[in-house]
Amino acid sequence: MRLRKPLPPIALALTSALALSGCFAASDTSAGAEASDGKRIRVAMMNPPRSGLSPLSDDAFKLSRWSTAETLVTLDDEGDAEPSLATKWTRTGDLTWSFTIRDGVTFHDGTSLTAEAVERSLTEAAGAAPKPRILDGVDFKATAKGDTVTVTTGEPDPLVPQRLSSPQLSILAAKAYEGKTVNPVGAGTGAFVLKKADGASSATLDRYEKYWGGRAKAAGIDVTFVPDGAARAAALRSGAADIVEAIPVSQASLLAQDQITEVPMPRTNTLYLNTEKGVFRDAGQRAAAREAIDAEALVKGVYEGRADVAEGLLGPALPWAAEQREGRTGAARAAKPADDVITIGTFTDRAELPEVAATLQQQLQDAGFEVKLEVREYANIEADALAGAFDAFILSRATVIDSGDPAAYLHSDFMSDGSFNISQLADTGVDEAVRTAEETAAGDARRAAVLDAETAVLNTDAAIPMLHERVIQGDAAHVVGSAKDPRERELITPDTYIK
Known part of the structure; x- marks a missing residue:
């Protein structure tokens, strides 16, 4: 299945904003509808398919969110x-x-x-x-x-x-x-059958009448991909869309508050400190940086209150973490900030991170550090970050990967052999704690072991968790039963419908 060549960002935004009302079918009719009752649900999604909706790619999460x-x-x-x-x-x-x-x-x-x-x-x-x-x-x-x-x-x-x-x-x-790529059209088992996928533009799904889990309440789903956040928000305000995913923080205040739901995400905005070389090789300097950071000011300022101050690496999207966390069991005493200039890196791809970096720079300078920022596109900075080229790096990081379990994240980011060890951390206590978590059977015992590993990481001050992001979902007043899923696996379920 071939994708259309994407439009330039400015053209795409203009096209989305000006023509959006024509992108959505009326909610109770569609050329693809086979059902005789129930209305269709119009959905505006952020990212178009990147791999022809292959379930072997990240496009699989779209297929899951559409219950197909x-x-x-x-x-x-x-x-x-x-x-x-x-x-x-x-x-x-x-x-x-x-x-x-x-x-x-x-x-x-x-x-x-x-x-x-x-x-x-x-x-x-x-x-x-x-x-x-x-x-x-x-x-x-x-x-x-x-x-x-x-x-x-x-x-x-x-x-x-x-x-x-x-x-x-x-x-x-x-x-x-049957082909060279995996084509999910008409091939799932879910409540809705994927009838048509129009490249990076849209997708059409109809109710599957023989669904094993019971007949869906909606007649079908009409999806339009709208990368521009302002255009997605406008679709909800104008009534052109029933459900809109990932509304930007900057647009949330422009919508009626009963139209939006803030869902905690398993994603943490973290300052990773280089423990191998430079100023933050010293544990006292890492502790001084931790004490200098005012995460609440970041939440109120950069995120307009639409985020959660971090108490640990794992946030409110994992409720058991807050309920069972005992917290840090020990850490180095803060030292006087060194005179050396420290370089903090981050990237532009997530809109809030450059502003987070600027705020952190001021906070650390107020504490006595001298700070220089280096901000690039992620593709142009990742290799340097992984190689330890910066004294510190700001990253918005998912803490549960596809299994829904945080142990893989703890391994990749903090174990000596971790593939994403930006902090260059090599701590035998952390390695042992994470390995124990990985080997523990699923359930309460594993969760307790994960929190022990989190504590071991926090005690090193190799990573300073600052805040946990939320995803903002928009639902029109007539939408009933849409899923608010922090893992972003569910959106339209068999029980979702339009009044």
């Missing part, structure tokens, strides 16, 4: 696995898990969901190049037998069920894999 492609399991609010296309599972050995496949499910092309169909989808994912993130570095094999699928891993993995909740491991009909 489904996985073997889903996650509850705590991050524990729940049944979906698999009704139950059991660990049958150190390296093996058995999943029982739900009976009576049909794909949107009318073919039946079978263990062999599940094996095919998971095998395609395991052999993809590149692999879905959730399988990166994981030796993974699926084998069908009767109504079960056995998943075998190269090493013991207590998170296999959570991995299988990733939208990138959606189960699709055989027709999806």
